[in-house]
Amino acid sequence: MEATGLVPARFLTLIAHLVLTIVILWTREENIKMCLPDDYTQAEYDDKDTQMLVAYSVTLALFLVELVGFMGGITMFMPFQGLLSTVAHSAAAIALSYFLFDQWPCQWYWYIFGFCSAFPAVTEIVYMIGILCFRKGY
Numbered sequence: 169m170e171a172t173g174l175v176p177a178r179f180l181t182l183i184a185h186l187v188l189t190i191v192i193l194w195t196r197e198e199n200i201k202m203c204l205p206d207d208y209t210q211a212e213y214d215d216k217d218t219q220m221l222v223a224y225s226v227t228l229a230l231f232l233v234e235l236v237g238f239m240g241g242i243t244m245f246m247p248f249q250g251l252l253s254t255v256a257h258s259a260a261a262i263a264l265s266y267f268l269f270d271q272w273p274c275q276w277y278w279y280i281f282g283f284c285s286a287f288p289a290v291t292e293i294v295y296m297i298g299i300l301c302f303r304k305g306y
Contacts, residue, residue, distance in 0.1 A: 174250035178238065181257035185284070186231050188264040193224045194269070203274035214273060217236030223277055230289035237292045242299055249295055253288045 192199060198217050201208075232255065237243045241248075263280045268271060 174247060174254060175244060178254045178257075180251045181230070181254050181261060182234060182238065184261040185257040186266070188261055189224065189227050189231070189262050192264060192268055193228075196220060196224070199268070199271070200274065202271040220277070221275055223281055227281055227285050233289050234292050237296050240289065243292060243295045246295060249288075249291060252291060256284045256288040 176198055196217070200213060200220060203216060204212055238253075263284065267277060267280065
């Protein structure tokens with residue numbers, strides 16, 4: 169199976185998802201205020217800010233893992249990982265666009281994170297371990 173079309177698609181969707189995550193991180197204050205009731209306290213704001221900052225930080229760390237596997241050539245030409253990553257990051261780019269512009273509740277970010285960032289990153293890690301640990305010398 170030839171996976172040449174997946175390589176640029178995977179790269180573009182990964183970068184689109186990364187850019188949207190960075191934009192949401194930069195506009196964190198406005199997003200947090202939209203997630204809180206009109207009469208929120210500073211403690212509520214601080215709790216939500218910490219929660220979202222952790223979510224964005226873990227997302228960026230998982231991007232690093234995927235970019236190392238992809239740019240390092242470890243999983244660049246693997247069709248299943250390419251398709252999974254392309255679909256997940258495309259869905260994330262679309263969902264995060266709605267999250268940003270339609271002001272979705274902050275709790276919904278965790279669903280986007282789980283399905284579109286954590287799942288492909290875990291499969292990336294499994295592939296990287298499988299290749300680097302069990303196929304040395306091939």
